[in-house]
Amino acid sequence: MADAYWDAEFDTMPWDELRTWQRGQFAAFLAGLAKSSPFYAQRLDGVPVDQAGSTAVWAAVPFTTKDDLRAGQQAASTDALLGDLQGVDNGDIVQVVASSGTTGVPVFFGLTDADHQSWLDSVANMFFTAGVRRDSVVALTTGMPLVAGGMPYADAVRRIGATLVWVGGQTTARMATIMQKLKVDTLIGTASFATFFAGRCEEVLGVPADQLSVHTVIAGGEPGMGQEAMRERVRSGWGADRISEVMGLCDVMPGMWAECAEGRGMHFTAGRNVFVELVDPTTGEPVPWEFDAHGEAVYTTFTRQATAVVRFRSRDHVRVVGTDCPCGRTSPLIRCVGRTDDMLIYKAMNVFPSAIRDVVVDGFAAEIAGPLRLRKAHADQVRFDEAIPLEIELPESHSPGSTGDLGDRIETAVLERLRVRVAVEFLRRGAIPVGEYKNALTYVGQ
Incomplete structure (x- = not known):
């Protein structure tokens, strides 16, 4: 090694x-x-x-x-x-x-x-x-x-x-x-x-x-x-x-x-041990591993004996952000955009919870405590005809009644970037439970 x-x-x-x-x-x-x-x-x-x-x-x-x-x-x-x-x-x-x-x-x-x-x-x-x-x-x-x-x-x-x-x-x-x-x-x-x-x-x-x-x-x-x-x-x-x-x-x-x-x-x-493909998530057609390509990762475990998977659709949507690296590794470089299973529909628009999170954290990280979650009416809800409830924790020095126009600014930023409406609800620090395994920062179904 x-x-x-x-x-x-x-x-x-x-x-x-x-x-x-x-x-x-x-x-x-x-x-x-x-x-x-x-x-x-x-x-x-x-x-x-x-x-x-x-x-x-x-x-x-x-x-x-x-x-x-x-x-x-x-x-x-x-x-x-x-x-x-x-x-x-x-x-x-x-x-x-x-x-x-x-x-x-x-x-x-x-x-x-x-x-x-x-x-x-x-x-x-x-x-x-x-x-x-x-x-x-x-x-x-x-x-x-x-x-x-x-x-x-x-x-x-x-x-x-x-x-x-x-x-x-x-x-x-x-x-x-x-x-x-x-x-x-x-x-x-x-x-x-x-x-x-x-x-x-x-x-x-x-x-x-x-x-x-x-x-x-x-x-x-x-x-x-x-x-x-x-x-x-x-x-x-x-x-x-x-x-x-x-x-x-x-x-x-x-x-x-x-x-x-x-x-x-x-x-x-x-x-x-694993072969990975990039495919169009709608058609299943192959997508070349080129800079800025978007697609779903599909995997085949060609050495696995007990329980192999062949052309397994991960539902992970990824974006190729590079094709070379100074470190000398030769695979494409990717970021994961989100999962099909997490995707929500606001009227006619599809949106990943991670995309909403990115807008909020990117523009307002200094004004919030960190944890966010999207609230559902029921566990299986995917479609929203009204603004999606977005709960956001505030720093300890703030109270839900002292946020000024922060909620309006967040709602406007999400609408402008994603064409999706959210309804911001502020919570006190520590109100959103977060554990150690897969507690998505932006999405906890209720």
């Missing part, structure tokens, strides 16, 4: 060359999957898998959605532990992980020993790219071992050789105390929790977070840390000299994208 890269061969391989190599793995991978997994035997029926490396044949391979996986697991035709998706014997599964269930019933995935080793290596690459080193003391704030950000993250931190301090699942006060005592220098959490936690440390410890030892903040699990105003809030709150956004999916690989020290966007770090 070179000091600059975890996997120098794949991190620096020209992007087109990497994708050609990956396509060369498809024929054998799909042929084996069609024999081992009842779910994919049915879906690949009629597809000439021996020619899967060709663009035309690959386009005929059907997309897979989370609902497809859920149905394949719930309506199993065999005694397989993980339903028809499973491609190995029960005895070959050494670990089970689960999607978070934030958008429906959780889907469970299995790992063979070989799968586990692949996960260790790829997720370690993500964290190494994001700044974790052997001498790092790393606080992991996830409190749920079964999900992608739990055991897989912990294993990967240990794989690098860093000191793991798994503080998740405890009270905020105890987490802060442990971090202070053990001189934690790297914090891993969601974007919203990293922001929230910094603001609570002084209340607990009597000293602000920027007087602790944290110099690197690694944030994922939700869009947001690519937004400069939020990065600056986290940077100043912790006194950090490095902010790294990361992204992965339990369905595919818990760690696949990470920012290097340049901080210009996230590199793809799972090329040894």
Whole structure:
């Protein structure tokens, strides 16, 4: 392992060359999957898998959605532990992980020993790219071992050789105390929790977070840390000299994208095990990996044995923000814009909650406390015919009745930027609950 890269061969391989190599793995991978997994035997029926490396044949391979996986697991035709998706014997599964269930019933995935080793290596690459080193003391704030950000993250931190301090699942006060005592220098959490936690440390410890030892903040699990105003809030709150956004999916690989020290966007770090496509979210047609391209990320796990996914529609909408980087990594650089599952409709306009957040944080960060949320009338509400209720916490020095024209200015900014109306409601500091796992800064359905 070179000091600059975890996997120098794949991190620096020209992007087109990497994708050609990956396509060369498809024929054998799909042929084996069609024999081992009842779910994919049915879906690949009629597809000439021996020619899967060709663009035309690959386009005929059907997309897979989370609902497809859920149905394949719930309506199993065999005694397989993980339903028809499973491609190995029960005895070959050494670990089970689960999607978070934030958008429906959780889907469970299995790992063979070989799968586990692949996960260790790829997720370690993500964290190494994001700044974790052997001498790092790393606080992991996830409190749920079964999900992608739990055991897989912990294993990967240990794989690098860093000191793991798994503080998740405890009270905020105890987490802060442990971090202070053990001189934690790297914090891993969601974007919203990293922001929230910094603001609570002084209340607990009597000293602000920027007087602790944290110099690197690694944030994922939700869009947001690519937004400069939020990065600056986290940077100043912790006194950090490095902010790294990361992204992965339990369905595919818990760690696949990470920012290097340049901080210009996230590199793809799972090329040894995962193929990623960019497609038009409406038509499914391929979108070239070019600067400023927008599309949905679609993944194929061409080395995974226990529960592979093929052309999995992540519902993550991404934008290509660069195609080269001084660090020498050769994958495109991306930012995540939002998720289809989170999208709301205001009259005829589609809007991501993250877009509303970006407008507010970008223009008014100095006047608000940080946490925001969009309020629904019911959990399944997507469409809004009236202005969307937007709750915003105020700093401790302010009260909801002393905001002047701030609400009007925020509503006007959102309307001008997004052509969407919001109705701002101010709350006192601490009114919006924020936990350590996927509590989106801008969206809590009620």
